Amino acid sequence: MGASAQLEQEMTQLLSREVNQWQLKLGIKELTAKIKVRVPSGAKRLQFCSGELAIDSGDIPLGNIQRKVSCEAQGWSLYVRASVKVKARVPVANRPLKRGDHISITDIDWQVVSLDASDRNLLSQLDQILGRKVVRKLRRYQPIRSQQLDDPQWVNIGDRVIIEARSNGFYANMPGEALEGGGQGKAIRVKNLSSGKVIVAYPIAKGRVQTQF
Known part of the structure; x- marks a missing residue:
């Protein structure tokens, strides 16, 4: 295996783990991810790393990302880009909802949608959404993000x-x-x-x- 193949393999594995961890954290049951790593052409001239590759951490990998990868054993480092295309089945508004609207079960459908970097803070569970007030417009069939709703009402009178x-x-x-x-x-x-x-x-x-x- 050359350095290029090594970079592609380890970068793909890392991004896959990060997507899986994010999926578990949000409680998303249905999710698919297609990861395509673009290794710079200059990597062909690099020596295979005999030690462990160090890959910088970053935000949840959705969309186009870039990470610095270093090999201390051979003394090289470079930036590697990747495309992470994610689709997930999540609750979405079945009609446009404006600021001030309160969300009820009749406003929500479940659909498989494509996610991008702006969807890192999406809400994936009905109990995170129902009864809350819209503070930023919700578009039809788009993921619902936490910043689009008011703070959750954790306790109601009489509870x-x-x-x-x-x-x-x-x-x-x-x-x-x-x-x-x-x-x-x-x-x-x-x-x-x-x-x-x-x-x-x-x-x-x-x-x-x-x-x-």
Whole structure:
């Protein structure tokens, strides 16, 4: 194997792993990726790397990318480009939605769509989308990105929640009832169902709030 083939093989394997990790992180069930590495012609003059190739990390590989690849053993480095074409089955708006619209199940279809670099923060699960308000226009049959919707409403009025309390290594949780709704970072009033007291807590996930003694 020459240096060109080595570069193409290891770059392809790395990008494939990165796409798979991103898929798992977002919980996308159906995804296909076509990776084409374009090794510079100058690589034909390079010695096969007898050690491990060092490939710079980067953003989630979607679309056209470029990475620096180095071989310490033979003392060379160069930039390698690649095209990563990804298709995935994700929830999309079945009609244009304007700013201020709230999203319901009737607004959403599932479709296989092509993704590009701007879709790194797409939302792949219905519970990440339904009930939220549009802050940037949604186009029909286009991936829905997190920045297009308002912050998720993790807690609604009347919800039963788990109250987490942390202080100096101490941790406890107890049942509560939300007296206000809110998302991440918003202080809301919660009734502690164990003590009956009303406290201030902060939503940290769906159905969970946190306070400190």
